Amino acid sequence: MGGRLTGRAAIVTGASSGIGRATALALAREGAAVALAARRRERLQEAAAAITGGGGRALVIPTDVAQAPQVAALVERAVDAFGGIDILVNAAGVAYLAPLAAIDRSELERLFAVNLFGTISACQHAAPHLLARGGGFIANVGSVSGLVGWPGGGPYVASKFALRGFTQCLRQELRAGGVRVCHLAPNYTDTEMLARAGVAPAVRARALRAEDVAAAIVFAASLPAGADLVELELRPTELG
Ligand SMILES: NC(=O)c1ccc[n+]([C@@H]2O[C@H](COP(=O)([O-])OP(=O)(O)OC[C@H]3O[C@@H](n4cnc5c(N)ncnc54)[C@H](OP(=O)(O)O)[C@@H]3O)[C@@H](O)[C@H]2O)c1
Numbered sequence: 719m720g721g722r723l724t725g726r727a728a729i730v731t732g733a734s735s736g737i738g739r740a741t742a743l744a745l746a747r748e749g750a751a752v753a754l755a756a757r758r759r760e761r762l763q764e765a766a767a768a769i770t771g772g773g774g775r776a777l778v779i780p781t782d783v784a785q786a787p788q789v790a791a792l793v794e795r796a797v798d799a800f801g802g803i804d805i806l807v808n809a810a811g812v813a814y815l816a817p818l819a820a821i822d823r824s825e826l827e828r829l830f831a832v833n834l835f836g837t838i839s840a841c842q843h844a845a846p847h848l849l850a851r852g853g854g855f856i857a858n859v860g861s862v863s864g865l866v867g868w869p870g871g872g873p874y875v876a877s878k879f880a881l882r883g884f885t886q887c888l889r890q891e892l893r894a895g896g897v898r899v900c901h902l903a904p905n906y907t908d909t910e911m912l913a914r915a916g917v918a919p920a921v922r923a924r925a926l927r928a929e930d931v932a933a934a935i936v937f938a939a940s941l942p943a944g945a946d947l948v949e950l951e952l953r954p955t956e957l958g
Contacts, residue, residue, distance in 0.1 A: 722940040724749030727800035729792065731783050731810035731840055734761035736909030737859055738809030740928035744936045745805065746774035753796035753803075755781040756810060783810045783836030784828070793843040802851050805939055806844040808837040809859040813911055814873045826873050833877035834884070841888055845897065853896025855939045858885045859931070862905045862951060889948065898946045900938045904931045905953040924956040 728745045732738030733754035739761075742752045746769040754762045759780045766776035777799050781792045796803055814829040816822065837858055848854030863871055864878030882901050889899035906912065906925035913922070931952060938947040 721747060721749030722936070723805070726750040726804040727753075727796065727802060728805035728807065729753045729755060729796050729803055729840070729844060730807040731755045731781070731792075731836070732859070733765055733809070734758045736809070736911060737904070737907060737928045737931045738807065739765050740932035741807050741809060741857075741935050742776070743768060744929070744932040745807070745939070746776060747772065748936055748940065749774075750805060751775035751777070751800050753777045753779050753792070753799070755779050755783070755792050757782050783808075783840060784831035786835075786839045789836065789839040790843050793840070793847065797847055803844060803847050804851055804854045805856075806840060806848070806854070807857045807859070807935060808840050809857075810836055811859065811911075813915055815871055815915070816873055817870045818872060821873060829873050829877055830880075833874075834880050837881060838884060845888075845892060848897045849892070849895040853943055854898075856888070856892075856897065856899045857902055857935045857938060858888075858899070859902045859904070859935075860885065862903050862953070864901070865903055865951065889946075893946065896943065898938075898941075898943075900935075900947050901949045902931065902935060902938075903949060903951040904934075905951075906957055907931055907954075921957070924954055926952060926954045 728750045730742040733742040734756035762778040766778045769776035781788045814825045860881045861878045863875045864882040867875045885901040908922045908925040
């Protein structure tokens with residue numbers, strides 16, 4: 719394959735649906751070998767089949783990113799299979815929305831375990847391998863909810879602001895080693911997350927497609943090594 723990412727190896731978390739799945743497929747279309755991670759094995763297998771059916775290379779690694787040992791095993795297996803890794807996309811995420819008085823502590827901890835600690839774990843385990851290659855690319859999928867708050871979004875917004883802050887620090891820590899770290903801040907994207915949140919079909923119809931966000935991630939990953947796209951705010955044209 720003669721894609722922009724031929725010869726690269728990637729790990730994508732949240733690859734069983736939505737933005738992660740679309741990104742895994744888009745990376746593979748550009749020639750990258752992709753390790754697909756999330757909890758739902760069958761969904762990962764279906765995405766992997768779509769990749770291999772198109773002539774790409776895919777590896778299914780069921781993983782709960784909230785469990786640090788599973789994240790360590792994910793990175794180890796991908797490195798073993800591919801001989802190293804060049805790209806990490808952290809798209810695993812959940813939404814928990816509640817106004818102040820209704821915030822439930824255990825739901826809040828579960829949210830942070832996935833959206834923040836899961837991403838930090840993946841970066842911690844993957845970064846040494848990217849550095850060992852002399853460079854690489856990490857995309858952390860945040861949200862416009864990591865740029866601006868809104869009533870009732872406290873838990874989710876807090877997790878995404880924290881993720882953005884962490885991503886900025888990570889970028890400064892890794893760039894001397896040639897690793898570029900990009901913060902993705904999409905707005906409404908028509909995925910299972912929006913459906914679960916009860917967003918009206920009329921709004922979902924005008925939202926971004928998961929493939930739009932995937933295209934932005936592939937664009938950032940494909941830039942020349944000396945060009946570092948630090949942050950990307952992506953909004954659906956019609957929704958503003
Ligand atoms: N949709 C939007 O409007 C929107 C806007 C801005 C940002 N985002 C962000 O985009 C990212 C992807 O979300 P999406 O919209 O594509 O929703 P989605 O279709 O629900 O995808 C979420 C993904 O995260 C995975 N996941 C959840 N908990 C996990 C865990 N503990 N371990 C491993 N994987 C886990 C899910 O897989 P399993 O259930 O199989 O584990 C799934 O693959 C999230 O970080 C979300 O916050 C979404």
